[in-house]
Amino acid sequence: MTLTDQSRAETYARSLADPDAFWLDQAQRLDWITAPTKAGDWSFDEKDFHVRWFDDGVLNVSANCIDRHLESRADQVAIVWEPDDPAEDPRRYTYAELHREVCRFANVLKARGVAKGDRVTIYMPMIPEAAFALLACARIGAVHSVVFGGFSADALANRMEDCGSSVVVTADEGRRGGKRVALKACVDEAAQIFAGIETVIVVRATGADVAMQDGRDVWYDDAAATVDTDCAPEPMAAEDPLFILYTSGSTGKPKGVVHSTGGYLLWAALTHQTVFDYRAPEVFWCAADVGWVTGHSYIVYGPLANGATTLMYEGVPNWPTASRIWEVVDRHQVATLYTAPTALRALMKEGDDFVTRTSRKSLRLLGSVGEPINPEAWRWYHDIVGEGRCPVMDTWWQTETGGHMITPTPDMMLKPGSATLPFYGIEPKLLDGDGRELTGEAEGNLVIMRSWPGQMRGVWGDEQRHFETYFRTFPGVYTTGDGARRDADGYYWITGRVDDVINVSGHRMGTAEVESALVLHTAVAEAAVVGMPHDVKGQGIYAYVTVNAGVDADDALVKTLRDWVRHEIGPIATPDAIQFAPGLPKTRSGKIMRRILRKIAEGDVSSLGDTSTLADPEVVEHLVANRVSSG
Numbered sequence: 001m002t003l004t005d006q007s008r009a010e011t012y013a014r015s016l017a018d019p020d021a022f023w024l025d026q027a028q029r030l031d032w033i034t035a036p037t038k039a040g041d042w043s044f045d046e047k048d049f050h051v052r053w054f055d056d057g058v059l060n061v062s063a064n065c066i067d068r069h070l071e072s073r074a075d076q077v078a079i080v081w082e083p084d085d086p087a088e089d090p091r092r093y094t095y096a097e098l099h100r101e102v103c104r105f106a107n108v109l110k111a112r113g114v115a116k117g118d119r120v121t122i123y124m125p126m127i128p129e130a131a132f133a134l135l136a137c138a139r140i141g142a143v144h145s146v147v148f149g150g151f152s153a154d155a156l157a158n159r160m161e162d163c164g165s166s167v168v169v170t171a172d173e174g175r176r177g178g179k180r181v182a183l184k185a186c187v188d189e190a191a192q193i194f195a196g197i198e199t200v201i202v203v204r205a206t207g208a209d210v211a212m213q214d215g216r217d218v219w220y221d222d223a224a225a226t227v228d229t230d231c232a233p234e235p236m237a238a239e240d241p242l243f244i245l246y247t248s249g250s251t252g253k254p255k256g257v258v259h260s261t262g263g264y265l266l267w268a269a270l271t272h273q274t275v276f277d278y279r280a281p282e283v284f285w286c287a288a289d290v291g292w293v294t295g296h297s298y299i300v301y302g303p304l305a306n307g308a309t310t311l312m313y314e315g316v317p318n319w320p321t322a323s324r325i326w327e328v329v330d331r332h333q334v335a336t337l338y339t340a341p342t343a344l345r346a347l348m349k350e351g352d353d354f355v356t357r358t359s360r361k362s363l364r365l366l367g368s369v370g371e372p373i374n375p376e377a378w379r380w381y382h383d384i385v386g387e388g389r390c391p392v393m394d395t396w397w398q399t400e401t402g403g404h405m406i407t408p409t410p411d412m413m414l415k416p417g418s419a420t421l422p423f424y425g426i427e428p429k430l431l432d433g434d435g436r437e438l439t440g441e442a443e444g445n446l447v448i449m450r451s452w453p454g455q456m457r458g459v460w461g462d463e464q465r466h467f468e469t470y471f472r473t474f475p476g477v478y479t480t481g482d483g484a485r486r487d488a489d490g491y492y493w494i495t496g497r498v499d500d501v502i503n504v505s506g507h508r509m510g511t512a513e514v515e516s517a518l519v520l521h522t523a524v525a526e527a528a529v530v531g532m533p534h535d536v537k538g539q540g541i542y543a544y545v546t547v548n549a550g551v552d553a554d555d556a557l558v559k560t561l562r563d564w565v566r567h568e569i570g571p572i573a574t575p576d577a578i579q580f581a582p583g584l585p586k587t588r589s590g591k592i593m594r595r596i597l598r599k600i601a602e603g604d605v606s607s608l609g610d611t612s613t614l615a616d617p618e619v620v621e622h623l624v625a626n627r628v629s630s631g
């Protein structure tokens with residue numbers, strides 16, 4: 001199926017005009033045990049808040065991603081895995097083999113007592129077993145919660161405790177860019193923090209010698225050798241939870257975003273098919289980690305639901321050389337590459353030669369995700385990587401949305417830096433700070449007027465937080481937390497977060513989380529964290545720190561605090577700059593004036609705005625005079 005501007009506009013209009021007919025029709029993309037007779041049933045009003053899709057439908061996600069393809073493509077490669085080290089051989093699993101592996105994994109979980117509705121944590125490197133584990137949970141109706149392998153033991157423990165997960169699937173070690181990541185050791189540390197960890201299933205990935213605790217830890221190999229290679233898929237209601245994925249917000253701890261079985265899978269499959277114009281058995285490569293929603297929707301669920309060959313890459317974009325991505329493209333004849341602007345900017349700096357010495361003839365389409373793509377990076381991607389032949393799909397969406405929301409489709413008119421137009425069923429609006437709609441060319445808060453099948457269904461264990469976070473500020477609509485501009489053609493240009501969330505290399509980090517980690521250190525009295533422009537990461541983390549009396553605020557402490565945050569949360573939360581501040585700018589009521597802190601971090605000190613409401617205006621002068629540059 002290819003789309004013209006015309007058919008996209010027509011289909012879009014139909015999706016809004018008669019949503020019930022449109023979505024029941026789309027639902028036929030999936031294999032249902034009981035087909036749904038109802039589409040969306042939802043209300044964003046506080047009194048009657050609910051979101052349900054295909055409520056009376058029954059299906060199994062793993063059967064949709066595997067079993068239903070066995071008749072037509074049992075011998076087609078489902079997953080091709082590229083190892084970290086290019087000298088090693090790739091691994092390939094056909095759909096028939098995927099079926100066997102997933103059934104086996106499901107039976108291992110069952111044998112350890114995992115049942116429908118139980119939460120299983122997955123803390124894995126980028127190896128095929130990570131995908132098997134996700135699909136195995138889906139097969140038996142267990143709810144998976146993937147924790148990115150770069151998060152700390154503390155972060156892992158907190159997430160397991162929050163969703164009451166007693167089982168974790170991990171590996172001895174992970175590998176990234178030639179380095180080892182001690183995953184099993186982190187799980188052991190997490191078990192010291194959260195005593196509820198009862199079962200640890202360990203996949204042998206590097207063969208490292210790791211400690212195994214009797215009765216708690218089991219090698220996956222050993223367990224798999226004793227189970228059957230068939231496992232019947234569990235019939236699930238469309239609204240049963242499929243997974244939880246923790247994501248950072250502007251306040252508090254990360255929240256467990258809950259996604260549904262039917263609506264989520266349909267959204268992942270439909271967007272993957274339409275936005276990338278996917279044609280089986282082409283090789284589709286989403287270069288994300290399965291620890292993020294991008295990996296869930298576009299490495300595993302969307303592609304496999306569509307019978308694709310999906311590529312999983314263990315390593316990083318620039319190792320051993322800045323040619324690696326393009327070499328992987330050539331090695332596996334990748335047709336579509338979907339990656340983040342931060343990776344493109346990093347590779348762009350290394351010079352075109354790393355790209356042009358590879359072929360890339362197999363590429364047909366390119367995708368971008370995670371943060372606004374600057375026009376310069378867009379053009380480089382389009383002109384140098386894609387040789388002007390591959391349209392660039394700049395897909396705007398969020399963990400909460402399950403899949404693409406504002407995105408081009410391949411034969412639309414594109415504008416470098418614009419995510420273009422809303423996808424089917426998505427009705428965006430721009431509101432001013434008071435909630436008034438802005439029409440025509442405008443810039444404001446991006447909100448979504450109605451529900452869509454892939455919408456998150458809740459915050460695990462905290463229904464009120466779901467409503468408060470997304471539906472309180474502007475009543476009756478879903479608030480994205482992003483700002484956007486709409487141009488004369490109706491195209492959207494995402495301007496970035498309007499809340500206290502920082503986007504570091506396409507990953508979300510709450511300023512409050514980094515602040516909490518900093519103040520846990522005995523040297524720190526107070527901390528305020530803001531984003532700052534960073535030429536590769538998009539945004540960097542800038543921390544203002546007030547130390548306790550008697551503490552030396554020196555370079556050694558900068559290093560100590562950076563290591564501290566890295567250990568408390570994970571490397572992605574490491575502050576890029578730490579400025580010691582004798583005081584922070586506060587209003588007379590004690591509220592930290594973040595607007596001023598942001599300006600100083602940006603180096604934009606000529607327009608600090610009104611500082612007359614400050615309790616102590618001299619604090620600002622001191623901060624301006626002692627601003628630090630990143631590093």
Ligand code: WT7
Pocket residue numbers: 247292293294368369370371372373394395396397398399400419480481482494496497503506507508
């Ligand atoms: C935030 C969501 C989408 C999956 C990966 C990140 C930003 C995402 C774009 C884009 C501009 C983008 C937004 C959004 N974002 N894609 N194409 N253009 N901004 O998921 O961690 O939930 O982060 O990423 O600010 O709110 P996430």
